[in-house]
Amino acid sequence: MRVLITGSTGLLGCALQTQAGADKQLYGIFHPARPLPRALRASQQPADVTSMPEMRRVFEWARPDVVIHAAAIGSVDFAEKHPAQTHAVNVGGTAVVAECCKEFGARLIYISSNAVFDGTQPLYSETDPVSPINYYGRLKVEAEQVSAASGVPHAIVRPILMYGWPYPEERGNLVTTWVKALREHQPQSVVENVFSKPLPAQACADAVWAIVNRNLTGIYHVAGADHVSLHQFALAVAAAFALDPALIQAVPDSFFPQLAPRPRDTSFNTTKMEKELGLHPVPLASGLQQMKAGA
Numbered sequence: 001m002r003v004l005i006t007g008s009t010g011l012l013g014c015a016l017q018t019q020a021g022a023d024k025q026l027y028g029i030f031h032p033a034r035p036l037p038r039a040l041r042a043s044q045q046p047a048d049v050t051s052m053p054e055m056r057r058v059f060e061w062a063r064p065d066v067v068i069h070a071a072a073i074g075s076v077d078f079a080e081k082h083p084a085q086t087h088a089v090n091v092g093g094t095a096v097v098a099e100c101c102k103e104f105g106a107r108l109i110y111i112s113s114n115a116v117f118d119g120t121q122p123l124y125s126e127t128d129p130v131s132p133i134n135y136y137g138r139l140k141v142e143a144e145q146v147s148a149a150s151g152v153p154h155a156i157v158r159p160i161l162m163y164g165w166p167y168p169e170e171r172g173n174l175v176t177t178w179v180k181a182l183r184e185h186q187p188q189s190v191v192e193n194v195f196s197k198p199l200p201a202q203a204c205a206d207a208v209w210a211i212v213n214r215n216l217t218g219i220y221h222v223a224g225a226d227h228v229s230l231h232q233f234a235l236a237v238a239a240a241f242a243l244d245p246a247l248i249q250a251v252p253d254s255f256f257p258q259l260a261p262r263p264r265d266t267s268f269n270t271t272k273m274e275k276e277l278g279l280h281p282v283p284l285a286s287g288l289q290q291m292k293a294g295a
């Protein structure tokens with residue numbers, strides 16, 4: 001099976017490559033502005049997902065059976081401050097990818113987000129109505145609609161808060177931020193009234209491959225096992241990496257008034273993931289131990 005991964009140097013893009021079965025022939029595109037200092041499993045080409053000519057060239061090169069569209073601007077705060085640019089990439093780029101899938105007869109796996117929910121009524125199932133409260137979340141809803149309206153056979157994967165080691169010079173995540181700061185003995189103020197079910201990027205990749213391998217369509221929520229506050233998450237990171245928990249101070253989300261609004265608790269019900277994909281949500285302690293072992 002020939003599979004094209006967009007955002008192939010991103011956190012999920014890299015995990016998709018390490019978790020792919022040997023039967024997959026992988027093709028990846030990465031942002032043209034990004035260097036490629038380390039080899040990856042997929043054959044790689046630079047391409048901007050917002051450019052139809054570039055993406056047609058990529059599809060002619062890869063001739064994919066399946067496309068996993070993971071390229072996006074992933075920063076909630078960047079999206080709020082740069083709405084036109086983020087719309088062009090997160091919605092416009094998805095429209096280009098979906099159109100190419102239609103032209104070249106490929107299936108589409110669109111990577112969406114937990115940010116489609118307002119966080120007031122966890123645990124969220126795939127059938128719950130969307131209700132985003134920030135611009136990033138509204139764009140994820142719009143891009144889901146673009147995927148659905150394309151007429152291409154597709155699945156929508158909504159990962160929750162992911163963690164793992166990023167590719168060199170790619171953006172970090174909460175775990176890498178905390179590990180770095182705590183190793184440098186910098187105190188950390190961490191929100192105690194925002195909750196999640198943190199997800200190792202590899203576990204998300206396993207869910208995507210299960211969807212690809214079973215030829216599934218529809219929406220899938222993917223999350224880890226433990227339902228924790230961000231403060232509890234930070235304490236678990238300190239414990240796993242043998243760092244000083246006394247540096248971590250619990251604060252309310254009102255402590256960061258400059259940030260774009262965050263939903264309080266978008267945690268997922270993972271029944272569909274468990275039953276249809278045959279996957280057990282990964283406990284936080286084991287996900288962090290695996291990450292530590294991979295450091």
Ligand SMILES: NC(=O)c1ccc[n+]([C@@H]2O[C@H](COP(=O)([O-])OP(=O)(O)OC[C@H]3O[C@@H](n4cnc5c(N)ncnc54)[C@H](OP(=O)(O)O)[C@@H]3O)[C@@H](O)[C@H]2O)c1
Nearest residue numbers: 007010011012031034048049071072074113159160161162
């Ligand atoms: N990480 C999470 O906790 C999380 C949670 C829920 C959903 N998601 C979603 O899951 C997907 C993957 O997330 P991730 O954490 O792996 O993101 P990531 O690490 O930020 O990777 C996204 C990749 O897309 C690339 N990209 C951005 N604009 C592009 C463009 N115009 N053309 C080509 N490539 C472009 C980025 O390149 P540059 O870095 O060079 O810009 C980056 O390599 C995204 O859709 C994200 O919104 C992530």
